[in-house]
Amino acid sequence: MKEQFITNTINLKSYNISESDKIIVMYSKEKGLIKGVAKGIKKTKSKLGGRMELLVANKMLLNKGRNLDTICQAEALNTFLNLRSDMNKLFYSMYCCEIVSNFGTENDPNSEEIYNLFYSFLERMSEAKTKKQAMLCVLRFQLKIMDITGYSIELNNCVKCLKKPCTSEIYFAVEHGGILCKTCAQDINKKIKIPQKILEFLYTLLIEDFNLNTRYDELATEKICDICINLLKNYIEYYSPKRFKTLQMLESIR
Numbered sequence: 001m002k003e004q005f006i007t008n009t010i011n012l013k014s015y016n017i018s019e020s021d022k023i024i025v026m027y028s029k030e031k032g033l034i035k036g037v038a039k040g041i042k043k044t045k046s047k048l049g050g051r052m053e054l055l056v057a058n059k060m061l062l063n064k065g066r067n068l069d070t071i072c073q074a075e076a077l078n079t080f081l082n083l084r085s086d087m088n089k090l091f092y093s094m095y096c097c098e099i100v101s102n103f104g105t106e107n108d109p110n111s112e113e114i115y116n117l118f119y120s121f122l123e124r125m126s127e128a129k130t131k132k133q134a135m136l137c138v139l140r141f142q143l144k145i146m147d148i149t150g151y152s153i154e155l156n157n158c159v160k161c162l163k164k165p166c167t168s169e170i171y172f173a174v175e176h177g178g179i180l181c182k183t184c185a186q187d188i189n190k191k192i193k194i195p196q197k198i199l200e201f202l203y204t205l206l207i208e209d210f211n212l213n214t215r216y217d218e219l220a221t222e223k224i225c226d227i228c229i230n231l232l233k234n235y236i237e238y239y240s241p242k243r244f245k246t247l248q249m250l251e252s253i254r
């Protein structure tokens, strides 16, 4: 009797291994990153069908293999249908999907938290009515995923003197992991000035529940969201263990 296991997953990417089979890379609630062979998926009559498409959440039944597990059954939990008809939403989702795929690990101890965050992200992105709503969704995701994976961005205290900056002249330095006060920033080359208001905005998004609307949802403009997404994009890219492929795509919808 083959050993089987059940887990909730979200499809991250896939690649061909033969005329009819594909390997699906997924993020699972119980085990972090996993891979499974979808047999016969490229045939028109495949019983797995559309459930193996990217960014679909499934309840999966897998057969444990010596090297590779095989997908036996998949029950769609959410296809996040409204992502697929809007290019902005789709590109943002593919970017966040790549963050999960780059920072996710096998047997990740934080897998449940990451899975739930990614699921909430896709759900909310799917429901977004405006570009600004979609952008806020990306920002929340960028901040929270860095926090969960241990690359938390310091937004309150200067990363060098560890004190709260006493002037409004504050800098952000990717390589130092967060903000710098005016004095400490003096001998740092790679830094950008960051307004206090932007820091407050980001901090609120970081600490509030993913699905909660903050007062910033109305106050923030597309331009501010764009600046922040870009800032966090550079941060995430710097700490990523793998190279990003979706950045050009992200650039195309700015």
Ligand SMILES: [Zn+2]
Pocket (backbone or CB within 6 Å): 158, 159, 160, 161, 162, 163, 180, 181, 182, 183, 184, 185
């Ligand atoms: Zn300082």
